[in-house]
Amino acid sequence: MIRQSFKLKPAAAFLGLLLLLLATCAFAAQEGLTKRVRFARGRTTATLKNSVVRGTRDRYIVGARAGQQMTVSITSVERNAVFIIHPPSNDTPEGAEEMPESTDWSGKLPESGDYVIEVGGTRGNATYTLKVTVR
Numbered sequence: 733m734i735r736q737s738f739k740l741k742p743a744a745a746f747l748g749l750l751l752l753l754l755a756t757c758a759f760a761a762q763e764g765l766t767k768r769v770r771f772a773r774g775r776t777t778a779t780l781k782n783s784v785v786r787g788t789r790d791r792y793i794v795g796a797r798a799g800q801q802m803t804v805s806i807t808s809v810e811r812n813a814v815f816i817i818h819p820p821s822n823d824t825p826e827g828a829e830e831m832p833e834s835t836d837w838s839g840k841l842p843e844s845g846d847y848v849i850e851v852g853g854t855r856g857n858a859t860y861t862l863k864v865t866v867r
Contacts, residue, residue, distance in 0.1 A: 791850050805862075
């Protein structure tokens with residue numbers, strides 16, 4: 733009887749380790765995407781399609797100069813995708829303070845550098861199309 737319980741302990745330890753590994757992989761798989769936006773030659777608009785898992789955020793990095801006009805819009809099949817824009821200094825862009833999370837935004841950029849557009853779902857997963865224009 734003692735030998736049987738001894739044999740179960742390594743099996744239980746292995747099972748525990750396997751469950752921990754699976755939980756870690758599931759958590760890591762739910763990290764959001766981070767991607768630099770690239771505009772096609774001669775174009776000022778980029779269209780990005782993706783899905784974001786509930787509880788995560790995708791991040792798009794857009795390089796722009798002070799004085800340029802940026803327009804961002806998002807649509808989603810489930811009508812639950814929103815974005816927020818973080819400027820290089822992490823101040824809120826002019827006009828965005830009224831709607832921290834929105835589906836449409838347009839404004840003149842106050843500074844040069846990398847802006848981060850963070851996309852998430854308001855409820856559940858979100859399959860979205862994000863359009864970014866910089867002129």
